[in-house]
Amino acid sequence: MKGTLNPQLKVGDKIICYHMEGELGVPPGTSGRVTNISKDPFESGDELIIAVDWENGSKLSMISSTDAWKKISE
Numbered sequence: 001m002k003g004t005l006n007p008q009l010k011v012g013d014k015i016i017c018y019h020m021e022g023e024l025g026v027p028p029g030t031s032g033r034v035t036n037i038s039k040d041p042f043e044s045g046d047e048l049i050i051a052v053d054w055e056n057g058s059k060l061s062m063i064s065s066t067d068a069w070k071k072i073s074e
Helices: none
Strands: 014-019 031-039 048-054 068-071
Antiparallel strands (some): 014 068
16 A cells, blocks of 8 residues: 555545554554544644544544544545
8 A cells, every 4th residue: 555644634535544542443454434524623733533434333533643544545
C-alpha cells in the first residue's frame, strides 16, 4: 500500500487503521469507510473526529491528533 499516514480524508474514503489510542474494538489492520468528518468541539486546534463504519461492525471514530490511518486506493 502506497500513501502517507493520516492523509486528508473525505466522506466515502476507505481507510485502514494503524493505531487507535486506548481502543481495542478496532485492531490495527481493520479497514473501514469514512461516514463523517467534523471538528472536535472540545479542542481549540485543528483536531478532527472521523466517523468510520469498520468492517468488524464497530462504529468507533478516529481522532486526528492521536490515531493513525492510511487511505486505501480502490
